[in-house]
Amino acid sequence: MKKLNEQQIQLISDVTLKKTAEIGMDHARKNTPYIRNTIKDLKEQLVENEQKSSIIISAGPSLHRNESIELIKNSDFKGYIVAVDGSLGQCLRNGLIPDFLVTVDPHWLNRMIRWFGDPKLSERPEDDYFQRQDLDPELNTDELARNEELIELVNCYGPKIKTIISTCINPEITERCLSAGMELYWWNPLYDDYEKEDSISRKVFQFNKIPCMVTGGNVGTSAWVFSHSVLESKDVVVVGMDNSYPPGTKVINTQYYEFLMEVFPEKPETGLIEVYNPYLKETWITDMAYCWYNEIFLKMAPLASCKTYNCTEGGILFGDGVEFIPLSAGLKRTTNG
Amino acid sequence: MSKFLKGNYKVKEDKGKESSKEEDAFSKMFESKAMEKLGGSIAFVMKGDKFIWDGDDEKTK
Numbered sequence: 001m002k003k004l005n006e007q008q009i010q011l012i013s014d015v016t017l018k019k020t021a022e023i024g025m026d027h028a029r030k031n032t033p034y035i036r037n038t039i040k041d042l043k044e045q046l047v048e049n050e051q052k053s054s055i056i057i058s059a060g061p062s063l064h065r066n067e068s069i070e071l072i073k074n075s076d077f078k079g080y081i082v083a084v085d086g087s088l089g090q091c092l093r094n095g096l097i098p099d100f101l102v103t104v105d106p107h108w109l110n111r112m113i114r115w116f117g118d119p120k121l122s123e124r125p126e127d128d129y130f131q132r133q134d135l136d137p138e139l140n141t142d143e144l145a146r147n148e149e150l151i152e153l154v155n156c157y158g159p160k161i162k163t164i165i166s167t168c169i170n171p172e173i174t175e176r177c178l179s180a181g182m183e184l185y186w187w188n189p190l191y192d193d194y195e196k197e198d199s200i201s202r203k204v205f206q207f208n209k210i211p212c213m214v215t216g217g218n219v220g221t222s223a224w225v226f227s228h229s230v231l232e233s234k235d236v237v238v239v240g241m242d243n244s245y246p247p248g249t250k251v252i253n254t255q256y257y258e259f260l261m262e263v264f265p266e267k268p269e270t271g272l273i274e275v276y277n278p279y280l281k282e283t284w285i286t287d288m289a290y291c292w293y294n295e296i297f298l299k300m301a302p303l304a305s306c307k308t309y310n311c312t313e314g315g316i317l318f319g320d321g322v323e324f325i326p327l328s329a330g331l332k333r334t335t336n337g
Numbered sequence: 338m339s340k341f342l343k344g345n346y347k348v349k350e351d352k353g354k355e356s357s358k359e360e361d362a363f364s365k366m367f368e369s370k371a372m373e374k375l376g377g378s379i380a381f382v383m384k385g386d387k388f389i390w391d392g393d394d395e396k397t398k
Contacts, residue, residue: 017380024379040391105378168379191380194390201382201390211391217377229388259374289377296381303386 003273004291012292016217021191021200024106024168028188028204031167034174035186038210039164039230042185046231053079053235053334054227057098058220059086060242061134062314068239068327069094075331079235082164082227084219085115087240089136092153100231101161101182102223104189104215106168114139116176117151132253134245158182164226167210188212189222216300218293228306236306237330242315243294244275244286256287275316279324284316298322309333 004012055072063069072081073096083091083098085105091098105112111129115136118124121144130139138146158180165177167188177184190212191200201212213229215222220241227233245254251269254260260268273286286294294316301308301321308322311330318324384390 012375012377013381016376016378017382019376020378020380039389107378166379189379190382190390192382193384194394195384202392205390205392205395209392211389214383214388215379215381217379217381219378222379225388256375262374288375292377300383300388303383304388 003275004288004295008288009292009295012288013217017192017200020106020168020189023108024166024189024191025200025204027106027170028167028208030171031169031174031186032208034171034178034184035167035208035210037183037185039185039187039213039226040211042162042164043230043232051232051234053077053237054082054231054233055079055334056220056223056227056236056238056241057081057083057087057091057096058223058238058240058242058312059084059090059135060220060240060244060312060315061246062242062312063087063090063240064137065246066239066313066327068311068313069096071327072096072239072331077331077334079334080227080231080233082223082231084223085112086135086219088115088154089117089138089150092150092157093138097157097160099162100164100223100226102164102219102226103169103173104166104219104222106166106170110170110172113170113173113176114147116173116180117147117149117154119151119176119179120172121147132257133255134249134253154180164223164230166222167204167208186210187226189215214300216293216296221293221297221300224297224304224308225300228304232305234306235309235334236304237309237311237327237334238317239311239313239327241297241310241312241317242284243290243297244284244316246314247282247284249285254285254287256289260287277316277318279318280314284314286316 081098082100085103163177163182165184188204188210194201227236260271264270274283276283298319309330310317310322310324311327
């Protein structure tokens with residue numbers, strides 16, 4: 001399959017809005033009693049601090065394959081560590097405590113709670129989502145035991161972590177974060193054009209008065225937006241942001257396998273997209289959703305007030321406004337924080 | 338006159354038309370299935386180069 005055209009990119013944007021707006025609004029209402037501080041309060045608290053660089057720790061397969069966390073932990077980096085929910089377990093197991101944790105996905109099945117250690121895992125319906133994919137390999141075997149370990153880790157380090165929590169998040173995650181002692185800073189996702197009649201973004205803002213932040217469609221890009229817009233980092237390093245699957249990944253191990261089976265029942269791999277990475281001299285595999293994330297990031301990067309270094313050492317995120325360099329080089333450029 | 342207009346060569350098959358038909362069919366299927374199953378984690382929109390909207394125009398509304 002070819003890369004997405006503009007029409008298909010717009011279609012995915014429209015579908016995503018349709019799927020997330022209603023549930024996001026519902027969660028925002030349910031989360032209202034928990035709201036104390038917002039990203040605006042955080043920004044005011046940080047005004048006095050010196051400007052620091054940020055490292056975004058996203059949860060793509062390169063994160064564990066390249067042992068990026070180990071390298072960051074052993075470096076002299078003094079800036080902010082901003083993890084996404086999906087990488088929290090990997091960070092904590094490897095002894096890296098993030099300063100900030102970003103979470104945004106309002107998924108109706110509430111799969112995201114697994115990243116925090118799910119106290120109700122044994123009561124949930126069967127779901128092979130985590131086992132099928134190459135995300136956090138620790139969750140691939142003995143799920144219940146790994147989950148218990150994660151609950152303990154998150155409870156232990158939670159009080160040291162500031163969670164940048166979207167109002168659209170399932171309230172079960174809110175309660176999980178609070179039970180782990182995390183400090184919460186709220187934001188609304190910018191759903192649509194706030195100048196349009198019946199804008200959802202404006203409706204949400206009008207009832208909770210919380211700033212709306214551009215998401216980029218997923219949590220990794222939201223963390224990048226947070227780093228340069230709220231933390232005001234001028235240098236932002238990203239790791240684990242593959243937006244794709246490593247060469248040789250089987251279609252069954254991709255996130256949208258079920259969708260591809262429906263569109264191409266005979267040959268689901270037809271729906272995958274091959275992208276050559278000239279820096280790695282490798283061809284990586286992506287799908288429509290990850291391709292959408294990638295295109296969005298590349299549209300936003302030149303508009304951001306930061307330099308972006310993609311130190312994933314894998315994947316397909318390169319282009320204008322994104323410098324694709326090894327993590328060791330990225331750390332050298334930002335060591336002073 | 339008709340003898341002069343008689344075709345003396347074979348018209349090549351228009352593969353472009355066929356592949357564009359295939360693409361159209363795929364686009365339609367993609368759209369209908371995408372409406373059911375596809376989508377990102379969260380909605381995305383961007384206005385100009387603004388990354389945060391804090392209701393700054395609310396007071397004037």
